[in-house]
Amino acid sequence: MTASVTLLQELIGFDTTSSRSNLALVERIADRLDHLGARVRLSHDDDRRKANVLASFGPQAPGGVVLSGHTDVVPVDEQNWSSDPFRLAERDGKLYGRGCADMKGFVAACLAAATGFAATDLARPIHIALSYDEEVGCLGVPRLIADLLEHEEKPGFAIVGEPTGMRLGDCHRGxxxxxxxxxxxxxxxxxxxxxxxxxxxxxxxxxxxxxxxxxxxxxxxxxxxxxxxxxxxxxxxxxxxxxxxxxxxxxxxxxxxxxxxxxxxxxxxxxxxxxxxxxxxxxxxxPPLSPAADEPALGLAAALGGIGPPFAMPFGTEAGFFQAAGISTVVCGPGSIAQAHQPDEWIECSQLDAVDAFLARLTAWANRRQS
Structure with missing residues (x-):
C-alpha cells in the first residue's frame, strides 16, 4: 500500500460533509504537517466550526506553487452504497469511499508528498492550501487566499487538484x-x-x-x-x-x-x-476561470506530467479565486468528475500513482540543486 493510499484511508474515515465541522480532520492534517517542519496556519470561519489549512515548505520567497484542495465532501443521504462510504474499500484496482475522487485522493497525495518537500532543499516554496466549504460555494477559499497573501510571499502558480484524470483544465464558468x-x-x-x-x-x-x-x-x-x-x-x-x-x-x-x-x-x-x-x-x-494560451501554470503542469491539450471544464472550482488574485492557475488532479457526488464514488489506484509521480516531479523542479 502506497503512502497516498494509506493517507486516503485515514482521510475517508473523517465525515467532513459540508454540513458538519471539519476541525477533527484539519487538526490531524495540521499536526502531521507541523511535525514535518512546515509553516502551518489555520484560518477559521466566523463560528470557528471549520478551518482552512495553509502549510508552507521552503523559503519565504515569491514565485512558489500552491497545491489547492478542499476538505469537505457532499452528503451520502439517499444514496445506495455497496460499502460504508466513510471506510475505504478496494475492489479491482479501484478505491471506494466518499471523497476518493472529489477530492481527498489529491489531498492524500499532497500529504504524502509533503515528506519529500520537507526533506528537500527547496529553492521555491510549495504551499499546501486546503479549504472548507468548497462544495457549498467555495466559502473558505477567499479567507484562505487572504491569509496566504498576508503571511507568505505571493506565489507564481496555483494547481487546483479537482478530478480531471490528470488532464489540464484551463477554463470553466462562474x-x-x-x-x-x-x-x-x-x-x-x-x-x-x-x-x-x-x-x-x-x-x-x-x-x-x-x-x-x-x-x-x-x-x-x-x-x-x-x-x-x-x-x-x-x-x-x-x-x-x-x-x-x-x-x-x-x-x-x-x-x-x-x-x-x-x-x-x-x-x-x-x-x-x-x-x-x-x-x-x-x-x-x-468567479470563472478564464483561459490564456500563455498561462505559466499550464506550462508548469504540463512539464510535471499533466495531460494536454487544455480543456474547458463543465464544473466549477476555486481556481477563479486564485486567478483573480493574480496567481497563474490550472486545474489538474486525479480521478474522474463523473464519479464525484455519486454513490460508490471511486478513484483508480493508477490515478493516485500518476499524481504521486506528478508531485515528485514538482519536488525536483523546486529543488535548489536543480534550479
Missing part, C-alpha cells in the same frame, strides 16, 4: 447562488382567502427559472439554471406563510450574469402579489 424568499400570511385552510399563500408565487417563480434556463449553446457555452431546494409550509391544513427557493445559475459571460440578475429582479417586481413580499439574496459567487 457560479452564482441565490435564496429567494416569499412571505405571505398564514390562515386555516378551510378559508384560504383569509391568508396569502407564499407557495403559489414561489411555484410560479420556479417555472420562470425553468423558462430562462433553456438557452442556446452547448456545454459550457450555455448559461444554465438549477433549482436545488424548495422549503415552505408547515402543515396540510395551514395556508403557508413562507417559502424559500435556493437556486443557482452558471453564466458564460459577465454580461449574461448581469442580464440574468436583471431578468429575475424584474420578474419579482412585476409579479409578486400585493399581499406577499419577496426578497432576493445572493449568497454565493464563484
Amino acid at each position: 457560479f452564482l447562488g441565490f435564496r429567494t424568499r416569499f412571505e405571505g400570511k398564514a390562515a386555516h385552510s378551510s378559508d384560504p382567502s383569509a391568508g396569502a399563500s407564499a407557495i403559489y408565487p414561489a411555484a410560479d417563480f420556479v417555472g420562470f427559472l425553468k423558462s430562462i434556463g433553456h438557452r442556446a449553446g452547448v456545454g459550457i457555452d450555455r448559461t444554465t439554471v438549477n433549482v436545488g431546494r424548495i422549503e415552505g409550509g408547515s402543515a396540510i391544513n395551514i395556508v403557508p406563510s413562507a417559502c424559500e427557493i435556493t437556486w443557482e445559475f452558471r453564466p458564460v459571460t459577465a454580461q449574461e450574469a448581469d442580464e440574468t440578475e436583471r431578468l429575475v429582479a424584474a420578474y419579482l417586481a412585476r409579479t409578486a402579489p400585493p399581499d406577499v413580499r419577496s426578497s432576493l439574496h445572493r449568497h454565493v459567487h464563484v
Whole structure:
C-alpha cells in the first residue's frame, strides 16, 4: 500500500460533509504537517466550526506553487452504497469511499508528498492550501487566499487538484447562488382567502427559472439554471406563510450574469402579489476561470506530467479565486468528475500513482540543486 493510499484511508474515515465541522480532520492534517517542519496556519470561519489549512515548505520567497484542495465532501443521504462510504474499500484496482475522487485522493497525495518537500532543499516554496466549504460555494477559499497573501510571499502558480484524470483544465464558468424568499400570511385552510399563500408565487417563480434556463449553446457555452431546494409550509391544513427557493445559475459571460440578475429582479417586481413580499439574496459567487494560451501554470503542469491539450471544464472550482488574485492557475488532479457526488464514488489506484509521480516531479523542479 502506497503512502497516498494509506493517507486516503485515514482521510475517508473523517465525515467532513459540508454540513458538519471539519476541525477533527484539519487538526490531524495540521499536526502531521507541523511535525514535518512546515509553516502551518489555520484560518477559521466566523463560528470557528471549520478551518482552512495553509502549510508552507521552503523559503519565504515569491514565485512558489500552491497545491489547492478542499476538505469537505457532499452528503451520502439517499444514496445506495455497496460499502460504508466513510471506510475505504478496494475492489479491482479501484478505491471506494466518499471523497476518493472529489477530492481527498489529491489531498492524500499532497500529504504524502509533503515528506519529500520537507526533506528537500527547496529553492521555491510549495504551499499546501486546503479549504472548507468548497462544495457549498467555495466559502473558505477567499479567507484562505487572504491569509496566504498576508503571511507568505505571493506565489507564481496555483494547481487546483479537482478530478480531471490528470488532464489540464484551463477554463470553466462562474457560479452564482441565490435564496429567494416569499412571505405571505398564514390562515386555516378551510378559508384560504383569509391568508396569502407564499407557495403559489414561489411555484410560479420556479417555472420562470425553468423558462430562462433553456438557452442556446452547448456545454459550457450555455448559461444554465438549477433549482436545488424548495422549503415552505408547515402543515396540510395551514395556508403557508413562507417559502424559500435556493437556486443557482452558471453564466458564460459577465454580461449574461448581469442580464440574468436583471431578468429575475424584474420578474419579482412585476409579479409578486400585493399581499406577499419577496426578497432576493445572493449568497454565493464563484468567479470563472478564464483561459490564456500563455498561462505559466499550464506550462508548469504540463512539464510535471499533466495531460494536454487544455480543456474547458463543465464544473466549477476555486481556481477563479486564485486567478483573480493574480496567481497563474490550472486545474489538474486525479480521478474522474463523473464519479464525484455519486454513490460508490471511486478513484483508480493508477490515478493516485500518476499524481504521486506528478508531485515528485514538482519536488525536483523546486529543488535548489536543480534550479
